[in-house]
Amino acid sequence: MASSTKDLSGLYATNEASVQKSDDAAGYYTLGENVVDPSAPTGVIADRWTNTKFTNALVNPANRRKLNVIIVGTGLAGGAAAATLGEAGYNVKVFCYQDSPRRAHSIAAQGGINAAKNYKEDGDSVYRLFYDTVKGGDYRARESNVYRLAQESVNIIDQCVAQGVPFAREYGGLLDNRSFGGVQVSRTFYARGQTGQQLLLGAYQALERQVAAGTVEQFTRHEMLEVVIVDGKARGIITRDMVTGAIDTHTADVVVLASGGYSNVYYLSTNAMGSNVTAAWRAHRKGAYMANPCYTQIHPTCIPVTGAHQSKLTLMSESLRNDGRVWVPKKAEDCDKHPSDIAEDDRDYFLERIYPSFGNLVPRDIASRAAKYMCDEGRGVGPQIEEPDGQGGKRMMRRGVYLDLTAAIARLGKDKIEEKYDNLLDMYARITGEDPYQVPMRIYPAVHYVMGGLWVGYDLQTNIEGLYCTGEANFSDHGANRLGASALMQGLSDGYFVLPNTIRDYLAKGPFEEISEDHPAVLQARQEVEERVAKFLSIQGTQTAESFHKQLGHIMWEYCGMERTEEGLKTAIAKIRELKRSFWSDLKVLGKGEELNQDLEKAGRVIDFIELGELMCIDALNRRESCGGHFRAESQTPEGEALRHDDEFAYVAAWGWGGDEGGAQTPVLHKEDLIYTAIEMKQRSYK
Amino acid sequence: MKLTLKIWRQNQGAATGAIKEYPIDGVSSDMSFLEMLDLLNENLVHAGEEPVAFDSDCREGICGMCSLMINGQAHGPEVTTTCQLHMRSFKDGDTITIEPWRSSVFPIVKDLVVDRSAFDRIIQNGGYISVNTGSAPEANAAPVPRPKAQRSFNTATCIGCGACVAACPNGSASLFLGAKITHLGELPQGQPERYERVTSMVAQHDHEGFGGCTNIGECASACPKEIPLDVIAQLNKDLRTAIKQGH
Numbered sequence: 001m002a003s004s005t006k007d008l009s010g011l012y013a014t015n016e017a018s019v020q021k022s023d024d025a026a027g028y029y030t031l032g033e034n035v036v037d038p039s040a041p042t043g044v045i046a047d048r049w050t051n052t053k054f055t056n057a058l059v060n061p062a063n064r065r066k067l068n069v070i071i072v073g074t075g076l077a078g079g080a081a082a083a084t085l086g087e088a089g090y091n092v093k094v095f096c097y098q099d100s101p102r103r104a105h106s107i108a109a110q111g112g113i114n115a116a117k118n119y120k121e122d123g124d125s126v127y128r129l130f131y132d133t134v135k136g137g138d139y140r141a142r143e144s145n146v147y148r149l150a151q152e153s154v155n156i157i158d159q160c161v162a163q164g165v166p167f168a169r170e171y172g173g174l175l176d177n178r179s180f181g182g183v184q185v186s187r188t189f190y191a192r193g194q195t196g197q198q199l200l201l202g203a204y205q206a207l208e209r210q211v212a213a214g215t216v217e218q219f220t221r222h223e224m225l226e227v228v229i230v231d232g233k234a235r236g237i238i239t240r241d242m243v244t245g246a247i248d249t250h251t252a253d254v255v256v257l258a259s260g261g262y263s264n265v266y267y268l269s270t271n272a273m274g275s276n277v278t279a280a281w282r283a284h285r286k287g288a289y290m291a292n293p294c295y296t297q298i299h300p301t302c303i304p305v306t307g308a309h310q311s312k313l314t315l316m317s318e319s320l321r322n323d324g325r326v327w328v329p330k331k332a333e334d335c336d337k338h339p340s341d342i343a344e345d346d347r348d349y350f351l352e353r354i355y356p357s358f359g360n361l362v363p364r365d366i367a368s369r370a371a372k373y374m375c376d377e378g379r380g381v382g383p384q385i386e387e388p389d390g391q392g393g394k395r396m397m398r399r400g401v402y403l404d405l406t407a408a409i410a411r412l413g414k415d416k417i418e419e420k421y422d423n424l425l426d427m428y429a430r431i432t433g434e435d436p437y438q439v440p441m442r443i444y445p446a447v448h449y450v451m452g453g454l455w456v457g458y459d460l461q462t463n464i465e466g467l468y469c470t471g472e473a474n475f476s477d478h479g480a481n482r483l484g485a486s487a488l489m490q491g492l493s494d495g496y497f498v499l500p501n502t503i504r505d506y507l508a509k510g511p512f513e514e515i516s517e518d519h520p521a522v523l524q525a526r527q528e529v530e531e532r533v534a535k536f537l538s539i540q541g542t543q544t545a546e547s548f549h550k551q552l553g554h555i556m557w558e559y560c561g562m563e564r565t566e567e568g569l570k571t572a573i574a575k576i577r578e579l580k581r582s583f584w585s586d587l588k589v590l591g592k593g594e595e596l597n598q599d600l601e602k603a604g605r606v607i608d609f610i611e612l613g614e615l616m617c618i619d620a621l622n623r624r625e626s627c628g629g630h631f632r633a634e635s636q637t638p639e640g641e642a643l644r645h646d647d648e649f650a651y652v653a654a655w656g657w658g659g660d661e662g663g664a665q666t667p668v669l670h671k672e673d674l675i676y677t678a679i680e681m682k683q684r685s686y687k
Numbered sequence: 688m689k690l691t692l693k694i695w696r697q698n699q700g701a702a703t704g705a706i707k708e709y710p711i712d713g714v715s716s717d718m719s720f721l722e723m724l725d726l727l728n729e730n731l732v733h734a735g736e737e738p739v740a741f742d743s744d745c746r747e748g749i750c751g752m753c754s755l756m757i758n759g760q761a762h763g764p765e766v767t768t769t770c771q772l773h774m775r776s777f778k779d780g781d782t783i784t785i786e787p788w789r790s791s792v793f794p795i796v797k798d799l800v801v802d803r804s805a806f807d808r809i810i811q812n813g814g815y816i817s818v819n820t821g822s823a824p825e826a827n828a829a830p831v832p833r834p835k836a837q838r839s840f841n842t843a844t845c846i847g848c849g850a851c852v853a854a855c856p857n858g859s860a861s862l863f864l865g866a867k868i869t870h871l872g873e874l875p876q877g878q879p880e881r882y883e884r885v886t887s888m889v890a891q892h893d894h895e896g897f898g899g900c901t902n903i904g905e906c907a908s909a910c911p912k913e914i915p916l917d918v919i920a921q922l923n924k925d926l927r928t929a930i931k932q933g934h
Contacts, residue, residue: 084820087819098744099752099804100806100807100847102810102847103745103750107745117826155823157826158825159818159821161826161876162818162822162824162826163823164843164876166831166843166870166874167836169830169832169833173831173833174830175826175827192840194749197749197846198840201843205815205816206815206818208815209817211811212811212812218807220804220807272744273743273745307717309715309718309722309725309726311719311721311722311746314747315747427748430765430771496820497820497821500820544733546725588732590732590735590737590738591737596796596797599732599738
């Protein structure tokens, strides 16, 4: 598979073209042209970003105020980008659905942010962070993007500290670090268990500073419902003011989507209630490619589900695995005993047993599957909960494993543990009613973060000119799995450092022709939005948007969750198509469009999730290999680990919208070959 | 559990609203308070009545979007956010009164939803450190003694929910303000703008119509993040110094 031509870096490409032999999804999609990133840099990998920044065109400061930028989303990626572009002098409009930009879901990230500072002199470097990230992503991330991310990581910490982000410190006043899953160095910067909150407040404050300076105009409680495309270029968005119901047009020279992830397609996830796919999905329906949608990260350390009433799941940072030991009873008959009544010899510390070199700090996909297998074997702990048995019936199973801090409390003292993790343990106690200082915590995997998203080039532009996508909403940096503490890194890297440097190359082509509000393309987009809103209100059926969302979530978790099979995915697609038909005929939304109407908002998001779910299943069906967060039962090593097929699937699956004939999507598959010049693809091992 | 809910209903744009009573059954003690309201809303929609509008987002106690006066207390009987309040804090047969945040600076949008944009405007008026992207020095160049870093962190945990204002008999936002002043004032990075910051943030606070602080302390006891009352002392101290220095 090695190519005979050398890359400019002087290294051989390890993969040049993938030839897909299996075709499980035949009949569900059509094959399109391969996609090539027009902004892909060449040369020695370490110089690519520096060269790009130099060769990208500049915009004279006096001309910047004549250029208009729209940003959708105010999390780490969107908030940081809006602050930076405003500071640079562009006219920025920023939109969020919450009542304040400070509430974006980046705020809930707990554990930390990676940076190759090598403050510990433990062998870290930009190259090692790059290597760990590509390996952690199971060789399905784009090499150039990841290298850039590792390079910028160093600047992120400087920027955030200067903003007043109160990171954890050593007694001497210098910054402290800890470790995260999938790595053997200590490079994660943190602010107790509230790192995302502190980083987001830094970005939010920088953003509000620009609002005060008049460079950024912010629109809260606004939802983007359509993108305006004129002559093939993104030129604006249509929004709904969630308070008045007003449908408004906002035109600009460039549109940036920073609208986050779509894990709520599973109904229960660790995402905020309002997190949705609508901005990205509306763009997809207008022609933007959706890449690798099936790559979903299942986070190993969440509080287990307790009942059918639950609206969301809560994550416990995996940093707890630095000090907590994960175990289940060796004997199934011990599962209903109190944990302190189970002798040391009768406990199975399964991660330490199976993966001795990484132990409890194996990456998330591996830890998650291991926990699932323990429970499948009947060695789970906690209350028995009802679940489908896969044969159309029900069964009672225990879905939980212990995360035990007892040894760490004995070794370090309760105070030290409290200082490191306090809010996490408080949160656990509050939700479960159990004291984690006294009884081992119970955890189970839950849907957390999506690695898929809109396809973008190295410049973060989608395949639609003038439409950019950053942060979790794009697909590019995490491959098939995401290492802990790398999402915050990507959001801030994209927002503060990458986008401002790539978007100016596009903006330098301006000034652009002004688009009036009565341009036919604008009017058409507006009309589409108005008709959709009216349609939701007119169906007057019997089922709520909420109940459709729950039904979708059950289908997705059962068939497109931790383990996927060809048969299961085909079943799921059929069920989703049926659900879509019943949505359009039986939806019930009360109230009016011209007011705050939370059910109406929900209906719009749920139908987009239903359509996305169908595409996720088709993508998962097509990819007959296991990698990272995508585990196909048909493709595993004899030890039950994920088995990739680089000869067939070393590509990004970029799906084009192919229409929705009779309630069935036929998406168009465009493949982008993943070419590694600096790193050799290997079977991942953490043993 | 079976409960009786007394909920403030106010149509959008209406000058006034009223308490309406709803019985609810089938509430589990493992439910969060908001999940109990989700259940009520599903029942209401099936019965053809418009659901109760309320704000929530992360539902893990950190975004600050949820609100609600529950039996007259901000976020209810426990010191936490409403999303982290669980029904095990109530008893079968209880009657629970649910109202929106109490403050004229937080006008009611609809039912239990209020407008807290005044907080954003206070931050716009100096609640930041002026640093341009790309001009930051090496992070370890300015060490921060650990006790200062910890106090800074403890006050930076404010989630901007507005419970302090809703709980204050005088409708003051001094705890919110003091938390930000202390967070930035404890760090070397926050020093250059320290005194301009406090005067302009206080000016905006007063301009919005928030009341003055009279040291009652309801704010700190209602704060889900347990921001200590001494941040208000810090706020007043910084303000006095700023005035003395002529800012």
